[in-house]
Amino acid sequence: MFNMTAVLGATGAVGSIIRALMEERNFPTKNIKFIATARSAGKVLKYAGRDIVVEAVSPEAFEGVDLVISSTPDETAEEWVPVAVSKGCIVVDESAFFRMKEDVPLVIPEVNPDDIMKHKGIISSPNCSTTQMVQALQPLHAFGKLTHVNVATYQATSGAGVGGQRELVESSKAHLAGEPFEAKTFQYPIAFNVIPQIGSPKDPVNFPGYTSEEVKMIRETWKMLGDDSIKISATCVRVPVENCHSEVVTVETEKKITREQAIELWKNTPGLVVMDDLANHVYPMPSICSGSNDTYIGRIREDVSRENGLTFWCVSDNLRKGAATNAVQIAELLAKKMFG
Amino acid sequence: MFNMTAVLGATGAVGSIIRALMEERNFPTKNIKFIATARSAGKVLKYAGRDIVVEAVSPEAFEGVDLVISSTPDETAEEWVPVAVSKGCIVVDESAFFRMKEDVPLVIPEVNPDDIMKHKGIISSPNCSTTQMVQALQPLHAFGKLTHVNVATYQATSGAGVGGQRELVESSKAHLAGEPFEAKTFQYPIAFNVIPQIGSPKDPVNFPGYTSEEVKMIRETWKMLGDDSIKISATCVRVPVENCHSEVVTVETEKKITREQAIELWKNTPGLVVMDDLANHVYPMPSICSGSNDTYIGRIREDVSRENGLTFWCVSDNLRKGAATNAVQIAELLAKKMFG
Numbered sequence: 001m002f003n004m005t006a007v008l009g010a011t012g013a014v015g016s017i018i019r020a021l022m023e024e025r026n027f028p029t030k031n032i033k034f035i036a037t038a039r040s041a042g043k044v045l046k047y048a049g050r051d052i053v054v055e056a057v058s059p060e061a062f063e064g065v066d067l068v069i070s071s072t073p074d075e076t077a078e079e080w081v082p083v084a085v086s087k088g089c090i091v092v093d094e095s096a097f098f099r100m101k102e103d104v105p106l107v108i109p110e111v112n113p114d115d116i117m118k119h120k121g122i123i124s125s126p127n128c129s130t131t132q133m134v135q136a137l138q139p140l141h142a143f144g145k146l147t148h149v150n151v152a153t154y155q156a157t158s159g160a161g162v163g164g165q166r167e168l169v170e171s172s173k174a175h176l177a178g179e180p181f182e183a184k185t186f187q188y189p190i191a192f193n194v195i196p197q198i199g200s201p202k203d204p205v206n207f208p209g210y211t212s213e214e215v216k217m218i219r220e221t222w223k224m225l226g227d228d229s230i231k232i233s234a235t236c237v238r239v240p241v242e243n244c245h246s247e248v249v250t251v252e253t254e255k256k257i258t259r260e261q262a263i264e265l266w267k268n269t270p271g272l273v274v275m276d277d278l279a280n281h282v283y284p285m286p287s288i289c290s291g292s293n294d295t296y297i298g299r300i301r302e303d304v305s306r307e308n309g310l311t312f313w314c315v316s317d318n319l320r321k322g323a324a325t326n327a328v329q330i331a332e333l334l335a336k337k338m339f340g
Numbered sequence: 341m342f343n344m345t346a347v348l349g350a351t352g353a354v355g356s357i358i359r360a361l362m363e364e365r366n367f368p369t370k371n372i373k374f375i376a377t378a379r380s381a382g383k384v385l386k387y388a389g390r391d392i393v394v395e396a397v398s399p400e401a402f403e404g405v406d407l408v409i410s411s412t413p414d415e416t417a418e419e420w421v422p423v424a425v426s427k428g429c430i431v432v433d434e435s436a437f438f439r440m441k442e443d444v445p446l447v448i449p450e451v452n453p454d455d456i457m458k459h460k461g462i463i464s465s466p467n468c469s470t471t472q473m474v475q476a477l478q479p480l481h482a483f484g485k486l487t488h489v490n491v492a493t494y495q496a497t498s499g500a501g502v503g504g505q506r507e508l509v510e511s512s513k514a515h516l517a518g519e520p521f522e523a524k525t526f527q528y529p530i531a532f533n534v535i536p537q538i539g540s541p542k543d544p545v546n547f548p549g550y551t552s553e554e555v556k557m558i559r560e561t562w563k564m565l566g567d568d569s570i571k572i573s574a575t576c577v578r579v580p581v582e583n584c585h586s587e588v589v590t591v592e593t594e595k596k597i598t599r600e601q602a603i604e605l606w607k608n609t610p611g612l613v614v615m616d617d618l619a620n621h622v623y624p625m626p627s628i629c630s631g632s633n634d635t636y637i638g639r640i641r642e643d644v645s646r647e648n649g650l651t652f653w654c655v656s657d658n659l660r661k662g663a664a665t666n667a668v669q670i671a672e673l674l675a676k677k678m679f680g
Contacts, residue, residue: 209641301549
């Protein structure tokens with residue numbers, strides 16, 4: 001078991017769930033500390049019946065810590081994760097900053113657990129919309145070898161943090177009252193609207209016209225499946241949903257995968273739940289999947305437009321399996337590998 | 341000019357816009373009458389400054405009428421459109437009921453205007469989510485021959501009529517107040533949720549696992565483009581948006597179409613507006629396209645996953661170009677062909 005685990009970004013939307021999950025799953029650590037930016041320092045948080053005072057981030061805060069679970073913006077991670085590593089910590093990092101670095105494993109415990117011990121101090125947890133898709137793709141790839149993946153997302157406002165969630169509620173109230181609303185977190189008011197942009201244009205040489213979120217879905221999938229020969233395209237769209245990302249995924253495989261085979265593969269994969277009975281209106285939706293640590297798959301059908309095509313709908317709680325749950329699971333797997 | 345035009349379903353969500361458009365565009369008819377079910381009969385509606393009393397639908401209501409623009413549920417169309425035709429009317433029908441019949445032209449005036457005069461009394465206007473997609477596809481098909489089309493939709497609640505619009509507002513208010521809400525129009529509460537089902541399972545032999553809305557997007561596209569060799573797949577999803585359908589469309593063509601060529605083709609197509617500058621957050625959205633008669637295209641990019649692939653985002657007012665506007669345009673085109 002770890003001696004001292006620190007949660008960096010402990011007061012954020014994801015950090016709060018990390019704390020709750022650690023407590024609920026009896027996370028294997030003797031001691032715990034919560035670290036945040038100066039703004040949140042001094043707050044008192046409950047953990048396992050104890051009061052814990054949030055510390056301001058500083059080099060000294062990482063002294064004596066052996067594990068850090070970190071959920072912060074990229075810039076914060078860029079600054080503080082290397083400091084933690086220099087103090088001897090292993091860092092499980094939620095941010096995008098280190099994910100694509102060569103010596104940083106990018107891990108979903110159900111997908112590529114063996115990559116974890118290749119770490120040099122940092123283990124990254126993938127992008128929320130990528131995690132749920134790769135969970136669904138991995139057994140298909142192992143069975144029939146993916147050649148093409150096409151995804152369109154329906155992403156919740158909680159993916160943009162507490163500010164995103166608040167902005168959905170506030171802009172919805174304003175819209176219903178017929179009042180104007182000025183967007184801050186999103187490019188435009190998200191209430192009763194959809195916005196076809198998440199992130200900014202990035203890597204215009206390799207991915208012209210794609211956003212950073214779309215490029216993450218491509219590159220991170222390649223890295224975790226260990227196969228960049230898979231042709232992937234993504235379009236990421238923000239929808240007025242508080243929590244849970246949904247995705248329409250179409251794949252093509254070298255070897256045909258029938259609907260029945262896909263269902264069998266997914267039913268036998270930990271972390272996945274098949275919810276598929278269209279005639280009886282059974283399929284996953286944000287309204288029923290929020291709060292769960294699993295990823296849900298429905299609307300499973302052989303694609304009528306491609307010989308070896310398969311189409312499905314996939315929903316997961318982006319704050320949980322898309323972020324907090326995956327990070328805690330990585331840390332648990334690490335504990336198992338390190339301490340047995 | 342027509343002698344007597346009747347609007348059947350004149351009091352519905354689409355019927356109201358049909359009336360407004362006819363007035364605004366000075367529709368070429370000497371006389372007009374509004375017909376609806378008995379429930380709405382007797383209502384007084386304004387048209388060009390005059391009061392017009394809504395008549396209850398009956399065989400006699402169609403006497404002396406030469407053109408009917410009809411927007412009703414399928415069952416109503418099935419019952420009354422043939423009655424109108426038997427009375428000598430030409431019917432421009434919004435419903436799905438006659439669209440796929442061999443002797444019924446299915447028309448978007450900008451796409452296949454010449455099909456219109458093949459009618460035997462009925463001309464159908466296509467499904468809302470299909471119309472905007474086919475408007476975008478037609479110039480691509482003419483230029484580079486489509487081989488594959490894959491679409492994921494983000495469909496507004498107004499597509500389910502006045503009841504759908506009301507249910508979005510009411511369920512949103514209930515959700516924000518923390519109160520329970522029982523869905524009637526949709527399968528589940530749509531507020532802050534997405535529902536991956538529009539229509540019901542249909543044609544399980546040819547399209548197993550697809551819904552009726554998805555099959556419409558495939559079959560109607562084939563009919564209007566006059567080419568059922570195009571491989572098409574669709575996934576239709578309801579989103580908590582009041583009005584305007586949005587779509588992520590990925591196509592593959594025999595001949596490569598660059599982003600620049602696609603923009604050029606679309607800019608030269610009546611009814612289409614290109615709105616594409618990702619770096620400056622310029623792309624179509626329901627919040628800005630509602631109330632327009634055009635179809636908007638953005639996020640245009642060559643697909644990184646397919647040699648001759650192109651991906652784009654398409655938004656249109658489903659009550660207007662997706663329904664009322666297209667029907668009125670068909671009727672105007674008919675007038676031009678008949679009366680010059």
